[in-house]
Amino acid sequence: MFLGFKISQFILFQTVIVSCCLLLFSCGEKKEIQTYEIPSEYDGPVVTWELPDEWGENPDLSGPMAGSFHVKTELGPMGRIGVMPFRESVSSTDVANMFGMELGQSTISDDELKEISEIKLIEGREFEWIWLSDKSHEGSTRAVLLALFRDKGETWLFPFIADHDLIKSQTRNFESFLASTTLRAGAIEIRAKAPALPPPPPAHHAHHNQGPTWDIPSHWVKSEASSVRLASYEVTDVNGSTLDFSVTSFPGDVGGILANVNRWLGQIGIDSVEQDGLKKYISPIILDEKDAQLVIAEGATDSLYAAILVVEGRSWFFKITGDRTLAKVEKSNFLSFLDSVCFH
Template sequence: MDVVDLGGKPEDGDASKDGRIIGAIASDEGTSFFKMRGNAALVGAEKEKFLKWIAAMRAGTGSESPAMPQVAAPTSNKPEIKWDVPPDWSPGPASAMRYASFAAPNDNVDISVVTFPGDGGDDLGNINRWRQQLGLPPADANASNIVPLKTNETTFSTIDIAGANTRTVAAWTRKGGRAWFFKLTGPSNGVEKEKANFVKFVQSVRF
C-alpha cells in the first residue's frame, strides 16, 4: 500500500476545514483508493486510526459496509475555560470548528480560539501552516521565533508572523490532554493596534 501525506490548502480554502490530505492506494485484487481530508491538526490526530481502518478493510476484518472514520469537531464535549474579554470586543459568528470567535473594531481583525484533543500537531508544522496562509515560505526549527508567555496557570508559546499585508499573532498551550490555540489575524496595522489586548486576553485564560 502506498500512502501520501500532503499539507497545504487551496488559495480560497478555510484552514479550519482544510489543510491536509492523506491518501492511500492499495493494489490487491484490483486497485482501491482511500482519502481523508480536513483540518491539518485533526487529520494528523486521526491518521493512525485511518491507516488501521484501511488495513482492516484489506484484511477483510472490517464491516461489510464500512463507514469512513469521522474526524470529530474540536468542540465536541466542549471543555470549560474562563477568560476576561476586552470591553470593545464582540462575539464573532458561531463555528463548529472554533471554541470561540471575537471581532475587534480595528480594521476587521479576527480573534479565534480553537481546541483539539491530544497535542494538536507539532509546533513547527503549525507555524509553517500559518506562514503559508500569509504567503510566506516555511521556517526551519532554528528560525521559528517562538516566545514563551507565562501566566498564573500555564506557559503559552507565542509567535508573531508578518506577511506582506497581513499578520498573525498566535498563542498556544497544551493542558489537560488538549491543545489550545489562540490567534489574532488581520491587516498588519489592525493587528498591531489590537496586539496588547490580545496578549492580556491570553494572560487572563483560566483552565
C-alpha cells in the first residue's frame, strides 16, 4: 500500500497519465519531407549545363569560376574548360589579350581579333568564338578556344584550354555543352579577378613532371622571360615606379634560405643577417598544400616580397621587388598570386 493505493491501482493510474501525454503529443504535426514553391529569393547568377559523357568535373573551383571541367582521356584528365560569369560587359579584345599574353602573343588589336574570331550560332544564341595558339615556344601545340556569350550587358566566358588537337576533337562536345547551358545573371556583381590560365610553358616540364600554374593579376605586364626566369612580369604605376616580378626554379636548395635572403636584402640596401636575425624577415606559409617560407623585407626605398618553396628537391622562388610604395599597393595581389599557385 502507498498513500492508500493498491499497487494495481497505481499502475492503472500511471497508464492513464502516460496515455494522456502520448495522446497529446501525437496531436503534434508529424514532420515529413515538404515541397513547395515560393517567389525566388535567390539573387545570384544561374549557370547550368549538361556535361558530355567524355568530360569530367573539376571539384576545385576558385575565384570567379562557376564551373570547371576536363576531358577524360586514356592518359587521364586533360585540358581545362571553364565557366565564368561576368556581371559587366567586357571587351573581346581584352579577354583575348588576357589569354594571349600567357601564350606569348603580342597585344592583339581589334583588327587582328577579327581574323581569329567568328560568330557561331548555337541553339539560337550567338557565341563569339576566338582561337588563340601558343607562340611562347616553338613547336608548342597548346591552344585556347574562347567562347563568349553576351546578353543584356552581361558576358559569359567559356575558355577551353588544351592541346590543339584535343580541342579540335572535342569541338562538337564543346558546342553541345554550350547549347545545354542556362545563363542568367544575378543581382550580385561578379568581376573576374583573372581568367583561368593555361598550363605553364612546356619549358617547365623538363624540370618537373608537371609544372605549376598560377593566376597573374590582369594589370601585371608580361616582360621577357629568360632561360632562368620561368615567368617575368612588370608592374608600373602612374608615377613611373616599377616592380619586377619573377618565377625561378633551380635544382637543390641553391645555398639555403639564409644565403638567398641575404642576397635579396643586399639588393634592396639592407644589411645581411645571421640565422637568428632571419626570423625578422621570414614566416611560414602554405603554398598549394606545401610548407613554404614567405620573405618580407622593406628597405628605405625598395621592398621585396618573396616565397621560397622546395618541391621534390627543386627550389621555387616567387619574387616581386621594387619601389617600396608600389610594393605596398601590390602586396595583396602578390599574396593572391601565391594563393593561386598550383602544382598539379
